[in-house]
Amino acid sequence: MSEKTVIVVLDGFGIGAMPDAGVLRPADVAADTCRHVLDHCRRILGRPLRLPTLGALGLGLVHPHPDLARHTERPVAVGRAALGYSGADTFAGHQTMMGADFSHVTVARLADHLPEVTSALTAAGHRVERLGHRPLLVADGTVLIHDNLEADPGINWNVTGRLDDLPFDRILAIARTVRSVAPVARVIAVGGHADGPLPAYVRDGDGGTHGLDTPATGLYRNGGLQVQHLGAPVDHTRQLPERAARAGVPVTLVGKAVDILTCDAAVRRPAVATADVLAHTEEAVRAPGTGLVVANVQETDLAGHQQDAREYGRVLEQVDAGLAVLVESIGRQGGRLVVTADHGNDPTIGHPNHTREYVPVLTYRPDGAGIELREDATTLADVGAATAEWLGLPPVT
Structure with a gap:
């Protein structure tokens, strides 16, 4: 049988x-x-x-x-x-x-952990800056580190990049560094083809979170989507x-x-x-x-x-x-x-x-x-x- x-x-x-x-x-x-x-x-x-x-x-x-x-x-x-x-x-x-x-x-907003994340990325050789006045980070001028707005606030963080700008393995490397200091359940590496520059799709979420409106970017519908979930x-x-x-x-x-x-x-x-x-x-x-x-x-x-x-x-x-x-x-x-x-x-x-x-x-x-x-x-x-x-x-x- x-x-x-x-x-x-x-x-x-x-x-x-x-x-x-x-x-x-x-x-x-x-x-x-x-x-x-x-x-x-x-x-x-x-x-x-x-x-x-x-x-x-x-x-x-x-x-x-x-x-x-x-x-x-x-x-x-x-x-x-x-x-x-x-x-x-x-x-x-x-x-x-x-x-x-x-x-x-553990539930945590990225805004409350910017120093630890910045230090870890800098130590790994990445250039890190904030995205304007919002508590989000940009690594190497193109990869966005942000709260995940598709789950309840503070459960997940995302590391998102456009595959037109860099390959997924580089997005994933940044995500692994973020995972090493993140207290949340999941850090999600996301790569794909967006309709435009990612900062154009940033918005405020619930519970004091700030992140990317990923569905609005076109990443889900434009083909070539790559995702890796890095769990606690x-x-x-x-x-x-x-x-x-x-x-x-x-x-x-x-x-x-x-x-x-x-x-x-x-x-x-x-x-x-x-x-x-x-x-x-x-x-x-x-x-x-x-x-x-x-x-x-x-x-x-x-x-x-x-x-x-x-x-x-x-x-x-x-x-x-x-x-x-x-x-x-x-x-x-x-x-x-x-x-x-x-x-x-x-x-x-x-x-x-x-x-x-x-x-x-x-x-x-x-x-x-x-x-x-x-x-x-x-x-x-x-x-x-x-x-x-x-x-x-x-x-x-």
Whole structure:
């Protein structure tokens, strides 16, 4: 039997605001990525989104909506999970899901750490200056160091450059130096092709942050985007991919999971395009033998950042078709398929930031008996813990 355990993370696919979602932005109490995308697409397309596989996996049971099936004949376990970490962030979400404790992530504005960052970059041989009156830094005359405005204030910093000005490896080198002194969960190196000079897209964010309006720059839509996530120190030996690999279970990381998760023994399949993510995931599932596959669909999140509900809906339909293939393969071979998310990213909420929402946890288990409705999980860590149990991994000591 060639059983696979597959976790597909739909980046930014929330199903309703958590109770504290409005603390930072009061309007976010109305966030509901799934509902608002479905409603918007029905209005502009004149039809509901075609999501039969997500319906069969039980999405409509955990998130009732007229356009989602309220029943399924699949043996599924369905529920929703709170995030289990502060804010709404991809890196913290995936680390939590895989077993790291990110409940006490340090939140910090770049403005409060300019001397340390400047000193580190200068010592590394870079020329550093402030960007006018704002508390942002420019390295080597072209690379912008700034607060990330797409997550909650102070969770991440970005190091952004135009590939027309310098290659990505130089942007990444600057980001690594910033990472060495940054107290935040993630420093993100970003390179791509912008519509104009980056300073033209700088704006003030929430909570006293200042940064680049990355969606407005064109970096996400102009092609050639390169991103690397440099996370805070994590004991990866306690996380699901490394634990599985050490137990002799082959591990495959697909899409953005390649950048976010660490497992030296894993087969790595980087991809941004949803079609490529789905193809790599299907290939890993069809390979002989047992295995763990963790895949991230990033284009849902990108559509949220661009506040493009129609594009979000298009990606969801593409994902649904790909999930149908995975369900068929796993149904034939045995194993588990988990579809979940890391946070919300409501494209109708009025800002390009992540939204703090519950996420679905939809588990297809061919050997299961009917439908199991689960209580809300308090943390995404439950996903990794359940997967470890299915794989028969020893408990973390």
